[in-house]
Each structure stands twice: as structure tokens, then as C-alpha cells.
Amino acid sequence: MQTKAAVVRAAEQDFEITTLELDAPRSNEVQVKMIASGVCHTDAIARDQIYQTYLPAVFGHEGAGIVEAVGSDVTSVAPGDRVVLGFNSCGKCSKCLAGAPAYCENFYAKNFSGLRDDETTAFSEGGQKVGSHFFGQSSFAQYTNVSDRSVVKVDGDVPLELLGPLGCGLSTGAGAIINSLGVKAGDTVAVFGTGAVGCAGIMAAAAIGATTIIAVDLHDSRLELAKELGATHTINSRNENPVEKIREITGDGVNYALDSTGVVAVTRQAADSLAINGTVGLVGAPAPGTEVSFEVGASLTRGWKFQTIIEGDAIPQDFIPRLVHLWRQGKFPIEKLVRTYPIEKINDAFADSASGEVIKPIVTFE
CATH class of the missing domain: 3.90.180.10 (Medium-chain alcohol dehydrogenases, catalytic domain)
Structure with a gap:
């Protein structure tokens, strides 16, 4: 045909x-x-x-x-x-x-x-x-x-x-929060990049009851939308140091940071924004061969974790209907x-x- x-x-x-x-x-x-x-x-x-x-x-x-x-x-x-x-x-x-x-x-x-x-x-x-x-x-x-x-x-x-x-995009962001990182009610979360993947992560974090959800981006219009989707705080990283601001908001840092940009400098900021025993998840797609470095000495005692994430660790036949259900409830x-x-x-x-x-x-x- x-x-x-x-x-x-x-x-x-x-x-x-x-x-x-x-x-x-x-x-x-x-x-x-x-x-x-x-x-x-x-x-x-x-x-x-x-x-x-x-x-x-x-x-x-x-x-x-x-x-x-x-x-x-x-x-x-x-x-x-x-x-x-x-x-x-x-x-x-x-x-x-x-x-x-x-x-x-x-x-x-x-x-x-x-x-x-x-x-x-x-x-x-x-x-x-x-x-x-x-x-x-x-x-x-x-x-x-x-x-x-x-x-x-x-x-x-x-x-x-x-x-x-x-x-793909929306299940990746939501799945990163729910499946991969295992964010729970009461947790603190920072999402770096508020494109489709990042916005899905914010919606998912709000839906499951994270109490502090910090959106980080360069565009005020996107940060305003992030508030509508459930972000409790926003940071324009063009004007403020996101690591310092996150520590100011939370006291020590966030339990989970999600980098949806794949930009090396942003990945490092996401890692530096973690609290003790925090986890940073990377869902961005940098070009093959891209490398990122982390400071090891002072961070060694903080027990933080770095996790790469593909497709939000989702099984499509299970996770997509769950997201449809959240959409029906007005939560997605x-x-x-x-x-x-x-x-x-x-x-x-x-x-x-x-x-x-x-x-x-x-x-x-x-």
C-alpha cells in the first residue's frame, strides 16, 4: 500500500x-x-x-x-x-x-x-x-x-x-522520578532543564507527593510553567548559582537531582546540589564520547550516587497506562x-x- x-x-x-x-x-x-x-x-x-x-x-x-x-x-x-x-x-x-x-x-x-x-x-x-x-x-x-x-x-x-x-519523552521524565530514582512522598527533588522530559519529571514528583520540587532552567517562561505543573521553587541559572540556591532552599541539598539536559556543566551542578546520600540521574543524550568529571575528595564522605537512565526504566505496556490514569486525574x-x-x-x-x-x-x- x-x-x-x-x-x-x-x-x-x-x-x-x-x-x-x-x-x-x-x-x-x-x-x-x-x-x-x-x-x-x-x-x-x-x-x-x-x-x-x-x-x-x-x-x-x-x-x-x-x-x-x-x-x-x-x-x-x-x-x-x-x-x-x-x-x-x-x-x-x-x-x-x-x-x-x-x-x-x-x-x-x-x-x-x-x-x-x-x-x-x-x-x-x-x-x-x-x-x-x-x-x-x-x-x-x-x-x-x-x-x-x-x-x-x-x-x-x-x-x-x-x-x-x-x-518516549514524557514516560522517560516521569519514569526517571518514579521508577529509576524511586522518589517518595516527602522527598526533595531538583529538575535541571524544563523541556518535555524535565516537565514530566516535575509532574511526576508532584503527583507522588514530593514536598520540595525545584525547577532549574534559563527561561523564565518555562519556569513559570514549571510552577503550574507542581514546582515549589524555581531558579533561573542565568541569574543565580543553582547549587548555592538549592542549598539555601533545602539546607543541605536535595535527595534527588534529575539532569534532563545532557550538558556537562549542568550534570556537575546537579551532582553538587545533592544532600548526603543523594542521587543524581542523567537522562539527557550528550554526543558519544562526552565526558564529565566530579570532585571526589570532599564528596567521598557524602555517599552520593550517579545513575544513567534509559526510557525511565519503564515497561511501556505497564507504565504508559499508569500515566494515562494520572492524566485522567488531572495530575499529568x-x-x-x-x-x-x-x-x-x-x-x-x-x-x-x-x-x-x-x-x-x-x-x-x-
Whole structure:
């Protein structure tokens, strides 16, 4: 069948809207008619080949849509089901079998290669391969074939045009707080960077009852939104030293600090803002080879921990419905973060995301 899709043909080029051929879903695949897809920083770094993937390709990994058809081995969903799409995993390695699919031993191949295991692609153009299965889904296409491990069924009354970002960015931020760091009611938390991931972390911390939630960013407009989402304090790090200010607010430092920026200097600030036995979590995606240094001598007696976090340590089929439940309760107001764009305006969506004008762009299909 034919499908409209946004294709990247070479590194650092804009997306091109074109028509591709889509093959039939394999036995372990689900064909989905996309309603909408979130725009994520990971799509941008793949577009620019900071993380290498097959080109030309269809990216997109925060999709939401309706099941059109299923492969012969698929039992989790049926045609007509409404779904949100998460990351992919093999389901067979020791990490997947231990309930940690975000650390799948085949994570890169399953999510970034742009190819099936047999090196075929779901998309083609003029008989030539076009990369597919980005994060198991390649959701910047009106129709796409999705790995069954990426598919999460949701209730029929939820707004699919809103929920796609739960597939990656928002579940990463919320999962970092709830799953990875294990923040509890009464804890103190600092979130560095109030983009989509950081805002999700703030909402999650507020939802579970953290008593001090400190948002750190360079933009006053984002800090104002952070207050609406549950931050009890805000710090503009352009004007104030965040480490000193956090210690002033808390007395010793925070129990948990989450760095959603991936900027080396910010990661160091997050670590320096910790209380005794505190933990810093890193969910930003710096370029491969990036290094960060920490002062060891004086901090040795403080017993602090450093943790890298992938996909919020989430199991999509479990965690995404939990976030939908929080949204229903008004505790996870995704609608305050998003702006929608028709798929034809996808390059504008990426530009507005990069400039900081929009926290979470979502592209929509007819």
C-alpha cells in the first residue's frame, strides 16, 4: 500500500513529505494508522546522524493511532484498537527477561538501525529501501508497520492526538522520578532543564507527593510553567548559582537531582546540589564520547550516587497506562506542554522545538 511519510534523505537535511510503499506487516508486526506523533530530541539527533542510523529513513517514535491489521503471531491487539507506541526490545535477552527492556542487549539495533533483523525495511521508494522501525515504529508516516513489543493498547475514549509523547519523552521524565530514582512522598527533588522530559519529571514528583520540587532552567517562561505543573521553587541559572540556591532552599541539598539536559556543566551542578546520600540521574543524550568529571575528595564522605537512565526504566505496556490514569486525574496535564502541527509543517515543529518556543510539538495526520 502507499502512505504519506516524512523522509530524511541525508544527514542534517530537512524532512521531505513524500509517498512511500509500505509492505504487509510481518508475523510479529502491527500495521497502524497514525493519528499523531510527538517530536522528540532523539529524532533530531538521528536526523543529524549524531546517532548513526540507516538513511534515507522515516523517523518518529512517539506515535499514537489505530490498528489496521496484525501479523499472524500478534495477540495483544486487534484491528480497531487504539494504541500508543513505545520503544522496541528483543524480549529474549537477559535484561528483557528480567523485566528491564530499556536496557535490552539489542537496544541499539532494535531502535536505531532503521532495519528489521533480516535487514529489510517496511518502506520503499522506487524499489529502494527506506529506513523503518525507528524505535520499532517510524511514526512520521500515516501508515506504518510496528513491532508488537512497541504497541500499547489504551482505552477507547482517550485523546490519541495528545498521548503519543507518552511513548518516549514524557514516560522517560516521569519514569526517571518514579521508577529509576524511586522518589517518595516527602522527598526533595531538583529538575535541571524544563523541556518535555524535565516537565514530566516535575509532574511526576508532584503527583507522588514530593514536598520540595525545584525547577532549574534559563527561561523564565518555562519556569513559570514549571510552577503550574507542581514546582515549589524555581531558579533561573542565568541569574543565580543553582547549587548555592538549592542549598539555601533545602539546607543541605536535595535527595534527588534529575539532569534532563545532557550538558556537562549542568550534570556537575546537579551532582553538587545533592544532600548526603543523594542521587543524581542523567537522562539527557550528550554526543558519544562526552565526558564529565566530579570532585571526589570532599564528596567521598557524602555517599552520593550517579545513575544513567534509559526510557525511565519503564515497561511501556505497564507504565504508559499508569500515566494515562494520572492524566485522567488531572495530575499529568500533557495538554499544557504541547502544540500541534500538520505533518506538512514537520520542519517548523522541529525548529520551534530547537528554539525553545514549544516544549512538546506534535505532528498530526488527516
